[in-house]
Amino acid sequence: MDDLITQITAHYNYWMVIILMMIGLYITISRGNLIKKIVGLNIFQTSVFMFYISMGKVTGGTAPILTGNPDEVYSNPLPHVLILTAIVVGIATTSLALALAVRIREAYGTIEEDELLTIERDAEAAEDKI
Template sequence: MLEVLANRYAYVLFALLLGIGLYMMVSSRNLVKKVIGLNLFQTALFLFFIASAYVAGGQAPIVEKGSEATYVSPLPHVIVLTAIVVGIALTAVALALLVRIYTEYGTLEEDVLQEVRHDE
């Protein structure tokens, strides 16, 4: 069991980041902490895609005549780069909305916001 964990440490780190991010999004009442949890969750998914695309002994997919090497698909890396850009945009929009919410209501606590919205 320890040998499997030692060889597949990226998957252990993926599970740890995924669990922490999910826990932060579900359990936290502060909206900023929820955004941080979302970022951890996204990072775990990026790590999973990159770790699952790893090919031992693989090389760049530049095919030479007569070569029978093992090649690595660049598609997961491209998807992760695109997802990173989307994640940054999502974080920026979320933080801009949180600034607006704080300006309007003076708090970022979810339960306080629900009480204030219920009173209006």
């Protein structure tokens, strides 16, 4: 029992990452509303940001600032820098997805996936009749 508890608590950050990741992925796949899908995608990406950030943590380490003390223990800054780039990519993706959702609303009058599928199926059936 103690083993199990240490197993869980020692990997606390990974559990959180996995839970967030699964929530995000589930929303992206299961929701029919295009905006909700984007929100799900955001949660999914955020879990990866957390994964990278917690990865760089060194126990007892401070912020990676040059203090002049050669024995200073500091956290690994590289994953943080990497994830800054990934956050920028995530923002670009979100804004593009939202812009597409706006255009889809203008063109179809709905952002519900099932209604979009019905409209597209009808369009395909109409093409087949020609």
